[in-house]
Amino acid sequence: MLGHNHALFSVAAWCAVSASPLVGDLDVSGVAVGALVSAGAALLPDVDHPSASVARSLPPLTVWVARLVSAVGGGHRGITHSLVGAVLFVALVAVTPWRAWSAVVCGVSVSVVPTVVGGVCVALAVRAVWKKSPGLVQWAVCLVGAVVCGVWSGAWMGVALICGWVSHIVADSVTVAGVPLVWPLRPRPLVDTPLWRRSGCFALPVLGKAGSGVEYGVVSVLVVAAVAWRAWMMVA
Numbered sequence: 568m569l570g571h572n573h574a575l576f577s578v579a580a581w582c583a584v585s586a587s588p589l590v591g592d593l594d595v596s597g598v599a600v601g602a603l604v605s606a607g608a609a610l611l612p613d614v615d616h617p618s619a620s621v622a623r624s625l626p627p628l629t630v631w632v633a634r635l636v637s638a639v640g641g642g643h644r645g646i647t648h649s650l651v652g653a654v655l656f657v658a659l660v661a662v663t664p665w666r667a668w669s670a671v672v673c674g675v676s677v678s679v680v681p682t683v684v685g686g687v688c689v690a691l692a693v694r695a696v697w698k699k700s701p702g703l704v705q706w707a708v709c710l711v712g713a714v715v716c717g718v719w720s721g722a723w724m725g726v727a728l729i730c731g732w733v734s735h736i737v738a739d740s741v742t743v744a745g746v747p748l749v750w751p752l753r754p755r756p757l758v759d760t761p762l763w764r765r766s767g768c769f770a771l772p773v774l775g776k777a778g779s780g781v782e783y784g785v786v787s788v789l790v791v792a793a794v795a796w797r798a799w800m801m802v803a
């Protein structure tokens with residue numbers, strides 16, 4: 568799936584997740600900022616690809632991170648697209664000290680970790696839809712995003728990150744290329760099939776190839792329906 572569709576698909580998923588018991592009561596600002604964070608987090612698994620938009624989001628930092636993850640994690644569609652990667656990401660979110668290093672600024676309690684993580688995610692989300700945005704602009708977006716997420720962060724942030732990451736794996740698994748679910752194992756079938764590829768990836772390719780018309784159609788309908796439903800839930 569293409570980057571901007573990953574971001575939109577994650578927004579649709581966040582609309583459902585943010586209304587579930589996984590997240591406490593959220594007001595409009597919480598749902599909106601969570602959608603931004605989730606959209607950015609949906610780009611994170613592609614940090615295993617040095618030329619993906621996530622790698623170019625905050626240059627040169629994200630380029631270095633992408634090269635490192637690609638080298639360590641078995642290249643593109645390696646660990647970050649696997650079940651092992653998803654479990655490690657959830658564990659990382661769970662042990663992250665979200666409320667550490669806090670200070671009260673202008674009457675608002677601000678913590679360092681959600682501020683930084685939120686800023687990065689907002690920069691990723693903007694980069695997903697504005698592919699030619701210059702590096703300096705991206706850093707400025709990151710700064711603004713950090714301020715917004717610092718002020719509006721809450722216990723929902725970890726859920727929004729996991730929502731983004733998991734939605735990425737689900738979205739790639741319904742395209743033709745599929746995902747290496749059981750990485751580091753890459754069991755290969757004798758014959759290439761749509762469900763089990765010679766690459767060792769598994770797929771349920773209902774959306775066809777990444778960037779297909781079906782992908783655009785399904786994601787567009789999903790995100791419009793999900794946002795409308797979530798808005799109705801908040802006013803009802």
Ligand SMILES: [Zn+2]
Pocket residue numbers: 612613648735739
């Ligand atoms: Zn991917």
